[in-house]
Amino acid sequence: MKTIKVIKIGGNIIDNEEILASFIKDFATISGPKILVHGGGKLATKLATQMKVPVKITEGRRITDGETLDIITMVYAGKINKTIVAQLQANNCNAIGFSGADGNTIVSAKRPINTIDYGFVGDVKKVNTKAIEVLLKNNITPVFCAITHDENGQLLNTNADTIASELAIGLSSIFNTELYYCFEKNGVLEDVENADSVIENINTQSYKTLKENNIIFEGMLPKLDNCFHAINQNVQKVCIGKSDMLFNTNNKHTTITE
């Protein structure tokens, strides 16, 4: 079985032109099949402000009304996705940009309204890897933005971490799959104030303890839930850290195990 790397990058890379250019140059050198998943960064909020569309974020998630959906579709699938694809081409990495609607790759369902109406936010229901496999076989790298669809013509805003884990799970029956979450820290930290206090390994048991002792909280929880979801569904390797971990194995980072 071939190994595939599914790599997710967030705002700390996307929001800075120079850092993005440098990351893309490095990413292009990774040999073997690979997929890039990118979040949205701050650009959508900036555009919403320019267009005087109110930005509503509840519990870290963007409330997505119709106008906001248009904005994120323009920013994520348009500006950011095509900028990344063009830069990959400039670095001799043949890439094709994807939303979950493209190739019907990621089908989601509009989140039901409980206490909060998130609007056009989608929870992943199904991943179809056929189109991706065809491209990977031809040395073409898919680049995913965080938009999915419901198979009835509705685009939906979907968490990029979730897209990365669901793609990794979907591909794990045909590839030895590795999932990398790149963010601004060296990994999950024992002490938020100390950048060097990386917890190098977290397993199901220690995760429970870390949560109980309030060492891990807030924004890290959904990210780690995605990690465990992946590692429990056949993804062989899941790591969190700075993107340097991809290119320098000595770089401290957090590895998730069962």
Added chain:
Amino acid sequence: MKTIKVIKIGGNIIDNEEILASFIKDFATISGPKILVHGGGKLATKLATQMKVPVKITEGRRITDGETLDIITMVYAGKINKTIVAQLQANNCNAIGFSGADGNTIVSAKRPINTIDYGFVGDVKKVNTKAIEVLLKNNITPVFCAITHDENGQLLNTNADTIASELAIGLSSIFNTELYYCFEKNGVLEDVENADSVIENINTQSYKTLKENNIIFEGMLPKLDNCFHAINQNVQKVCIGKSDMLFNTNNKHTTITE
């Protein structure tokens, strides 16, 4: 040799939600390999106005400064392209959205500055059909927006009619290729005031005469130049008219021949 249809739609279809939905439903029923190319419609101008970015159009072409390029990338490759792809999926037509950067399919060069500086406008240099062929073989329909790249990381605004003709030419060595330009009229008209005065056939000789007699002028000239460019380079069939011509062969339209 299999037959492929390359179909270009413009503002009269894109700018109206109902007409677009109806066209997509019909397009999805076309059997055999097909490619859709879409223009930008009025949405980019609307967004530019909202964002207070001045709109400059000279001789029918948009002057594309950096801010305008961002806007058209967001609108063409983001909003319009993904809306079309999602609606095609809803009609059981498996589609993937493309800019010319995706799959390195359409390489262009920034237009040199003569009397007018068009900014980030690209003239097509090369079409690479490899990624398209792979998808078509797997019954996936490419949907192109009017953005290309220069292979050095720069996205460029490119005329959608030209993209359609260049794609048709690029595919004509492996397919029997048909190119359809859909617009708001029944075809090229002998008398602009009379919607029924369709010139059913134009060849190189009659085109010359029609131009000399000022029967064809202005906006039709670049469109027809694209048609003759295609028909002179191995594209087997080139038609101009309402999109109805695709579904009802009795519908009057203009056919271009050598």
